Each structure stands twice: as C-alpha cells, then as structure tokens.
Amino acid sequence: MAENEYDVVIVGYGGAGAAAAIEAADAGGSVLVIEKFGDGGGTTRMAGGNIRSVLDAEKMIDHFHALCDGTTDRESVVAHVEGLARLPDWIERRGGLMRSDPSEKLGAPRKSGPPYPGATPGTGFPGVVGADGIGLRYRWPKNPRNGLSRGAAAWAMLAENVGSRKIDVITETAVKRLNRDGFSGRVTGLVAEQGGKEIEVRAKQGIVLSSGGFSWNPELMRQWLGVAVHSAAPPHRNTGEGIVMAQAVGAALWHMSGVVMSMGIAVPEYEATFSFHIKERGFIMVDRLGKRFCDESKLAGHSGGLLLDGRDHHAALRRRLPSYVIFDEATRLAGPIIATERGFNTDAGWSEDNSMPIEKGWITSASSIAELAAKLDLPADALAETIDSYNRGIETGADPFGRGAANAAPIEKGPFYGVAVWPTLYNTQGGPRRTARGEIVDPWGAPIPGLFGAGELGSIFNTLYPGGVNYGEAFVSGRVAGAAALGATPK
Template sequence: MTSHGDQTNIFDVIIVGYGGAGAAAAIEASDAGASVLIVEKFGEGGGTTKMAGGNIRSVGDANKMIAHLDALTDGTTDRGSIEAHVRGLVDLPIWIERCGGVIRTDPSEMLGAPRQPGPPYPGATPGTMFPGVVGADGIGLRYRWPKAQNKGLSRGKAAWTMLSDNIERRRVEVLTNTYVKRLMCDHLSGRITGIVAEQGGKEIRATARQGVVLASGGFAWNKDMLREWIGAAIPSAAPPHRNTGEGILMAQAVGASLWHMNGIVLSMGMLVPGFDATFALKVRERGFILVDRGAQRFCDESRLAGHSGGMLLEDRDHHDAIWRRIPSYVIFDEATRLAGPITTTDAGFNLDSGWSDDNSMPVESGWISTSSSLAGLASKLGLDAQSLVTTIDDYNRGIETDKDAFGRSRMDANPIENGPFYGIAVWPTVYNTQGGPRRSAKGEILDPWGVPIPGLFGAGELGSIFGSLYPGGMNYGEAFVSGRVAGATALGVEPK
C-alpha cells in the first residue's frame, strides 16, 4: 500500500476489520477470484474471535430453529435473514473442514435434559436460553474445537489459527495498525468506492471495484454509545479498546439504517486494578450468594447462566436515580475459596493474570476483600453491615428449612457460617453488542427505506441479526456465516 494519490491501491473487495467475520469474507472473496485488502486498526487480527469460547451451534431441525429465532427477534429481523443464517449454519461444518479446521458436537450436552445440581455457577446452558419459546427444540448441540485435531489448540485460538492460516495461504494483503476514518462515496450514484484510512500519521486511500465489507465489530468499548443505547457505561470482557463503534459511524455517514442497537450479550464479571477487561465470574462451590448495593439477594444464584449479566441492569431506583445492582457483590466462604478460581481459566482476555487456583493471589492483591466477620467484610465492600448479616442469616435459614426466598435448593447451597468470609464486586459485563447497520439476507447494508447502499456490505456483530433476546452460542457461527455471505455478495456470487 502506498500513500494518498497513488493509483495502485485498487482492489476488488476491501474488508474493514480482521476478526472472524472479516477473515471469512476475505476467504470467500479470494476463492471467487477477487483481489482483497483487509484493513485492521490494531497490530494483529483475531480480536474477540481469538479470545472467545468458539462455540458454534449445530442445527437440530432447521424449520424449528428458524421459528425460534424469528420469535426471539420479535419482528425486528426479516425472516429471510434468519433463514439465510440457519442455512449457513448447516453448511458451516463442511466449509470449516475445507479450511482445515475440525469441529465436533459436544456429546455431554443433553438437550432437554433436566439441569443437574451442583457447581460451577454460572452453569452451562444446553440448547437455548429460552426453552419455553416456540421452536426451542430445533436448536442443536454446540460444536467445539478438539485440541487433538487442531494443532493442540482449542476454542477461539483454534478457530483463529485456522482462519489466519487460510488468509496467509491465499496471500491476502492485510494492512495492520491502520485506522479507517471514512468511506469514499460517488455522490452521483451513491456507490461506495473505497476507504480513507490513516497509518502512522499518513493518509491512505484505497479503491474497491466491487465493494467494501464492514466487519469491524460492535461498540463494547465505546462508553458514549453504551450510555446512549444500553443505558449505562458498563465494562467489557472483550479485548480492550478494539470494538469502539467506528463501523457504525461510517455506515451512518453514508445513509445506513441501524437495527438492534439495544441488543447486547452480557455476563457477570469482576474488575480488578491493572486490567481493562473484566474477569468472568465462575464459582466452583455452593457456599456463596449475590447481593445488591443494599446487601440484599435478588435471585436464585444456582440458576445463573453464562449470559445472566442482564439481570444486573434490571433494577434502577427511579427515586435516587441509581442502579441498585451495579455493582453487585459475590459473598463466599472459605470452602468456596479453596474449591477453585472464581473466574474462568480457559477462555477470555486475562488468561495470563496469575489468578491462583485457590484464589490466594487475588486475596493477597486486594482484589478480593476478606474479613473474619461479616460486619468487617461489609465495611470493606461499602455495604451496610447489619443488612449483610441479616441477608446471610436468612439465606442460611432457607437452607435449613429448604424454603429459600428465591427457590434455591439445598442441593445447590451450602451455609455461609464460619469465617473468614470473602467478597468482590460483580458487574454486568459486555461480551459483545449486536447493533449496527441494518443488512439484508445477502449482507447488503440498507438505507432507512430498506434499499441497499451500492457497494457496501456488513458482517459479524456489526449489525447482527440478533436483538435483545439472545439464545446463546450463536454470534460465533454468525461471524463465519455472515462473513462468507458478504464476501460472496460483494462479487455477485453465492458462497462456495
């Protein structure tokens, strides 16, 4: 690539963002014979794709799955886009195999089976987060990436290695440390003709003969957008400062319509000094509770799921204008401390933090507060001491009588009786956002009247098909499916 003014910067397709969706779009376009440029603002690709769990949903029954997703999107996503997504999921294992990857369904996931009591908490969610919604039994098992067949790698690292290897084999040009500032547009025809970017303080322009694919992620790290669309500037578990919403602004500047801006995938996470991204909560013994800022419980903690973080955004005091559950606090006992790290250790951004298996390191570092008494712990956490003592007493009494106020079974609860006691703040944590430019079933970005903007396409979480009701385990597959569709549509062909 050369600086502004050199006419050699001409490609068939330009892709903004080098994550899973961008890589899939580039592979598809390259295989169709196109010259492709990927532009990435950071020094390397991968982003959320590389750090995530890498789960991809299989299709149990296509018609039922379509009906389920149609019900969850509640009319905000056209049925054609849902059908295209499900068809893409059906074809995805073959495409992954063709790219040299290996995925296998997880036989330990028994769809429809009753939940087994016991840790860890949050627990796994077979099938969908909404089993009572029509078509739920059409959701298939999760595909996972077995280490033995993926160069000793699993999860997101295995998926990203497969994708990046394919980009290298195809000799697709990747421009890193390059920030795309705006789209170039022919104002007579309205066609998107390329990009204007900045690298090392120099402006670069590149022309796209066939189209530009926006695959730059969502806005998990844009505090202003989070306040505007979600209602609070909450922390994120995603790679720090990558998903900052530039793709949304660029699309808006050329007339794109937006959708699903209130859609967000949330977990519960912990913020600690020296780390921008949160640590996902995972408790490995029964002796714990969650309390709000008033030291009150608000749920059956044993029923937490991986995407239960949204419940922390549900309770706002409209008298004092505060979020009662932001932050909340996990309170636990010594046995729970010793049972294992209260965070995930196999996926996420902070895998090299040094968090010890017995939680001694975060206790010694002051990340987790501790005291020999509940009153002392409450003081350190900024909670009312008497309220916390009363809450723990009520919880323990519920175990004894098997009449917990929130229905928690004694099979999933141990009393919290003897110190030392431990606690740490827990926040609603963004995994990814769903909103962005509205796109068609073919990946075309649409204007407010539903008309495709010529030469502009979208993929991945930048304008996901999902809204505020997210079934779980779907965005990863969507990145691959929508990327393939956008890369092919830009050239006027079907995905291979």
C-alpha cells in the same frame, strides 16, 4: 490495477473479516483486509468459540425468528441457518476441527448444582417455539496440528487460509470514513489512518464492514444502553467506528440495544474483566444495601449482567452497580471464581484456590461478616441479616428467592470473602441493518450500493440471546458478504 485499488476491501480482521476475505478471494476477486491493531483476531481469537449445531433447520428458523421479536426478516434468519448447517464441513475442509461436547446431552434437564452460571444444552430459551431444533454446541477441541483449542484454534484456521490465498492484509491502519460517489450513491472506497497519515483505498466492487460492535465505546453505550459498562472483549478494538461510518453514508441501524451481557470482576491491573463463574454453592449476591435480589443459582450466563444494571425507579439509583458476591472458605477452596480458560486475561495466573486474587486485594477477605461489610463499605447489620436469612432458608427450605436446597450451602465458616461483580459485555448486536445477502440498507430498506456488513456489527440477533450464535454468525455472514460483494454466493 492502480495502487490502493482492490475489488473488495474488508474493514476489520476478526472472524467475519477473515471469512469474507477467504470467500471473496475464492470468488476470484482481489482482496484487501484492513485492521487497526497490530494483529488480527479481534474478539474471535480469544472467545470460547462455541457454535450451535442445527438439529432441525425449520424449527431452528422458527426459534431464532421468534427470538428476534419481529425485528429481523425471516429471509435473513433462513440464510443464517442454511449457512450454519454447512459450516462444519466448510471448517473441516479448511483444516479446522469442530466437535460437539460429549458431556452435554440434549433434552436432559439442567443439572442442579455448581458451577454458576451453568450452561444450558441447546438454547437458552427452551420455552420458545422451535427450541428443540437447536443442537448441541460445537466446540474446537485441541487440534493436534498446532495444539490450539477454542477461539485460538478457530483463528489459526482462518489466518492460515487467508495467508495461503492472494489476500493483502494491512495492520495498524484504522479505517476512519467511507467515500461515496455523489451522483450514484455508491460507496467507492475509504479513508484510513496509517502511521499518523491518511491513506485512501478504492473498492471496485464493494466494501465489507466487519469491525465488530461497540463493547469498548462508552459514549455509544450510554446513548444506546443507558449506561457504560465493563467488557470482557479485547480492550479498545471494537469501538463502533464501523457503525458510525455506515451511519454517515445513510445506513439504517438495528438491534442497538441488543447485548450479550454477563457478569465480571474488574481489577485495576487489567482493562478487560474476568468472567464470573463460581464452583461451589456457599455464596450469595447482594446489592449496595447488602440485600439479596435473586435466586443466584439461576443466574444466566449471557444475560445475568442485565439484572445488575437495573435502576431503582424512585431513587434513580443503580443499587446493584456493583453487586457483591459473598462466599465462604469451602467455596474459595472449590476452584477459581472466574472462567480461567477463556477470555482476554487468561495469562493472569488466577490460582485454583483463589489465593492469588486475595493476595492482590482483588477479593476481600475477613474473619467475620461485620469486618467484611466494613471493608466492602456495605451496611454491616443489613449484610448480617441477609446472610442469617439465607442460612435459615436452607434449614427451613423456604429461601426468600426460591433458591433450592440442592443449589445452596450455608455461609457459616470463615474466613469470609467478598468481591464486586459488574455487568460485563461479551459483545453487542447493534449496527447497520443488512439483508440476507449482507447488503447494508438505508432507512427505507434499499441497499446502499457497494456496502456490505458482517459479524457482530449489525447482527441479525436482538435482545434475546440463545447462546453460542454470534460466533457462527461471524463465519456465516462473513462468507455471505465476501461473496455478495462480487455478486456471488458462498462456495
């Protein structure tokens, strides 16, 4: 084989790239994975790692298909659900451990009370057709072999399986563009930048683009989402190059406005945000005018950020950018106001009682509401009136936004605290459109020969995110694309 020539070349060494590499190697191909960072893992390694289980495949297909709002063909949804059903076995046979969470119970009504945002067993859209076909989340418990759990455990399993096969991996090499045969239109290779120099790699059978979405590309965010927002994903990895490269060889795009957008706390010392997750009831959220705008107990974990980036139609201003969470001493002492166990900044040492972020000035504290308003640059009278109205609502049972008493506690005893929260991307869904076999297609639906896509780059999901599906999709679509590049189906 000529140097720099492989059957299958995979762009991006995250979950989808690793699954594609394993499958392509098992199908007998020579495989190269190219990663722009010094190590693999991408978002996959630091994520929660939750994967939805299949309770009733037909219903699950109906449900996911309905959530795609007519933008995804049913065949692709069927392929996804079939792959999902086989995934636990595939993972366990390769040394991984997945279990559904025994503390969750399907069909149980969402329990009232903290934390907020709360997790929904099953799908995030229980009213949509087929919802009862969605099972509990599979999680990655601590694996006794290596002591790892969640995304770290998932990544260790994938990396071990890549390492034990004849798969070449090169890191610190950023793929820049695809080469295409001018006559046949086939994608034949790529150009990457390594150590300041360009290298060329030929792909005899196919290239799999698995370089993630555009959570770290402000220009693509402005163009497709209307605003550049923060991200909780690993900084500067998923910058959308794969999407642009696919466009340059004629790919159709889909789901570019689909996002998983939560709420996060941004601080100067860390580029990625901390995921907002509050453990007690004594809190409200206000806009930049000091006014509440929602029932804060019903904030949705995967789309709460969308509520914050809305624009005032008359003034053309985004008055909830940022919004402020205001809370009291009891809530401060009830536990960290972020998710400490997942995400990129788990090493930050955010203390249980939130004293560390207060000392650092990430959370503002004050002895009175007036002082807090001044420090946060919020209108003091408006903030005082908002808090009075919220406290009165608890007494009378008539919260202006319908927040139930079981989910609210008065904000009365200082010190008082405030922190800015921002819309925060977990991941984007948009990218090159692909078929059920992972083939990237042109705007007329014809596969571009030699080009495949997997993972959150061009996800089959659109704007309605049921929770816990991008992770499973990275595995399933990676497997499909890796095999399809060799004309095979996953083993």
